[in-house]
Amino acid sequence: MRYYLLGLFVVVTAILCVVGFRGQMTERTPIELFDDMDRQAKVKYQKPSEFFADGRASRMPVTGTIPATIPIDDEYFVTGAIGNQWGDGMPKSVTVSTKFMAAGKERYEINCRVCHGSTGMGNGIVTQYGLAGVANLLDERIRTMSDGELFNTITKGKGQMMGYGANITPQDRWAIVAYMRALQRSQKASLSDVPETERGKLLKK
Ligand code: HEC
Structure with missing residues (x-):
């Protein structure tokens, strides 16, 4: 019983020490067991510096920038x-x-391939890990969408898909649209897509 009370006293005191003072405000420097990088050698904004000859810490852009x-x-x-x-x-x-x-190919492979797959079929690597409902970009419904709408889907996303407007420049988004068209065409090409001089090779077989 005596040991039990003693043990209880030690445990309660320990808990109070750790928890009891949390949230208390103090002006004093906290005890730092490890250096928290709160204090470091650096120049604050708008403050002078002895390092540069002109004494200014904020530097001008390099000439010609x-x-x-x-x-x-x-x-x-x-x-x-x-x-x-x-x-x-x-x-x-x-x-x-x-x-x-x-x-366009490069940007597509960086930003879209994980979900839509290399050919746009909607079978990217993440679909093997449970992401369902990824659109097949070769579908007739998407083939017949206008370029502007596809551009907007990349910019703002659609349904489950998030937008990439903040990550990809407009120029690159148009390049991706063009590459999507190439993917679509590659899966549904007709003889008229092949240069006349090359058609003979296909027909021979
Ligand atoms: C994280 C996975 C993911 C990434 C990355 C992704 N998509 Fe999607 N995308 C989806 C899903 C899921 C849908 C189906 C959305 C729905 O119908 O709710 C979709 C739908 C679409 C559609 C069809 C939209 C419609 O009108 O039905 C297009 C076009 C498309 N994505 C293009 C792209 C392009 C281009 C990129 C790269 C810039 C891209 N996606 C990146 C998951 C992704």
Whole structure:
């Protein structure tokens, strides 16, 4: 009994020590068992510095620095809409080239492949880990959507899918739209998609 009371006293005191003073305000420096990096050698904003010859801690941009600008030609380029309708086709400022398509492929593979899969079939790696309902981008319903609407889906997301507007520049979003079209076409190509000089090779077989 005596040991029990003694033990109880020790336990209660220990709990009170740890919990009892929580939430109390103090002006004093807290006890730091490990250095919390609260104090470090650094210059605060708008404060002088002895390190630089001119005594200023805030540095000017390097001579010749120019601000980064994202080309924005019109409303369609950033929204995919013309007035209150989705537009179709690439915006004026976008030039579709091999480089543009390669950028679209790269961006698609970084941002979309995990869910929609390499070919757009909706069988990306995450579907093996339980994500259901990923759209098949080769579906007729999505094939026949306008470019502007697809652009908007990438920007703002749709249903279960989140938007990527904050992560991908408008230029790259258009490149992804173009690459999605290439994926769709690759799965449903007709003879007229093959250059005339190459058609013979297909027909021979
Ligand atoms: C985290 C998984 C995930 C990622 C990453 C993802 N999507 Fe999706 N996407 C989905 C799901 C799930 C749906 C079905 C949404 C629904 O119907 O609720 C969908 C639907 C779509 C649709 C069809 C929308 C409609 O109108 O029905 C398009 C187009 C699309 N995604 C394109 C893309 C593109 C392009 C990217 C890359 C920029 C991308 N997705 C990235 C999961 C993803």
